[in-house]
Amino acid sequence: MDSKQFNNQIVNLSDKFFRLAKSILRNSDSAQDAVQDLIAKLWEKRAALDEVENIQAFSMRSMRNLCLDSIRQQHDVQEIPPEAEYVELNPHQQTEQKDLVFRIKLLIDSLPELQRTIIRMRDVEGMELSEIAYITTLTENAVSVNLSRARQRIREKLLNEQKRIVENVWKE
Amino acid sequence: MERINELLEKYFRGETTLTEENELKNYFRSNKMSKEHAVYQLMFRTFDEESNETTLQPVEKIKPEQKRIKNRWIQAFAYTGIAASLVLALWVQRPKQPENFAVLSGNKIQDTEYAEKYTEKKLNQVNDILNRSMKPMQKVQNVGKGLQPIQKISNIREQLNEIQNKLQIK
Structure with missing residues (x-):
């Protein structure tokens, strides 16, 4: 693979890598570093990339493994908390739609790594179950199960908040 | 309406296909949804918003360095060629010396x-x-x-x- 092919097939996916890294690491700066690191590592191994069938899935899998390694290393020293955390709204809080979108992002970030990675690869990136299964080294069935859990958890929270907001309106 | 409810149930069970999910996404983008579905609209809007997120700084493309190394020999030949043709051009165009001379003991x-x-x-x-x-x-x-x-x-x-x-x- 020469530099032109590498730029077309891998560097052009940087935003996708960044979103995956950010979902796992829950930190934009660390995600940016991880992407740079991934590009450098893949460029070193570019000769072997010619053998790879699905470059996107292979690179995404490498991105995830790189992020998980970095979490494991930092775990020994000090766990990095997410940039912001999801907190339940109290009955008197009024939120605008823009804030609600941000709250849903935090809600996804509060899910276990596997669930948030899977829901984002499916619902944000629109990837096939087979690709997600390859990236996460799970069976397609296990991917579906985790996807369902993640979606239902978000549904629960949304319905709870809606219920509370409606109750709040009724009280007033 | 029935269709959307069906799709949503399938969606939460993690059983929808990508095509069915696109149908749902388009429905929630349209703003023509029924009130009971409004609660899910934010969720799909969040996915749409996240899909536009980009790296903090653009990732630099790899420069064609490998190619440059391969071309080094070609460059060396090219420069040698240019130098040779310059020397040739100067030799051909050098000021003409008078052609009449006698040689005495090897001296003109x-x-x-x-x-x-x-x-x-x-x-x-x-x-x-x-x-x-x-x-x-x-x-x-x-x-x-x-x-x-x-x-x-x-x-x-x-x-x-x-x-x-x-x-x-x-």
Whole structure:
């Protein structure tokens, strides 16, 4: 693979890598570093990339493994908390739609790594179950199960908040 | 409506296909949804928003360095070629030197007068040498003339022999 092919097939996916890294690491700066690191590592191994069938899935899998390694290393020293955390709204809080979108992002970030990675690869990136299964080294069935859990958890929270907001309106 | 409810149930069970999920996404983008579905709209809007997220700084493309190394030889040849043609061009266009000259002991002589005088001097020397070497030849001629009487002696001897022979016979 020469530099032109590498730029077309891998560097052009940087935003996708960044979103995956950010979902796992829950930190934009660390995600940016991880992407740079991934590009450098893949460029070193570019000769072997010619053998790879699905470059996107292979690179995404490498991105995830790189992020998980970095979490494991930092775990020994000090766990990095997410940039912001999801907190339940109290009955008197009024939120605008823009804030609600941000709250849903935090809600996804509060899910276990596997669930948030899977829901984002499916619902944000629109990837096939087979690709997600390859990236996460799970069976397609296990991917579906985790996807369902993640979606239902978000549904629960949304319905709870809606219920509370409606109750709040009724009280007033 | 029924269709959307069905799709949503399937969606939360993690059983929808990508096509069905796109149908849902388009429904929630349309703003023509029923009130009971409004709660899910934010969820799909969040996915749409996240899909537009980009890296903090653009990731630099890899420069074609590998190619440059491969081309190094070609470049070296190209530069050598350019240098060679420059030298050739300068040689061809160099100011023309006068073509008339004489060579004396390996040195170019461009002074015509000097060359003529030198040539004349040398020709005279050759003349002298020829004259001197012809003198002995004249002497040889003189010797030839001096030897002519000796030839007569041989004639006398022949005649004497003839006389002797005649005398013996008689």
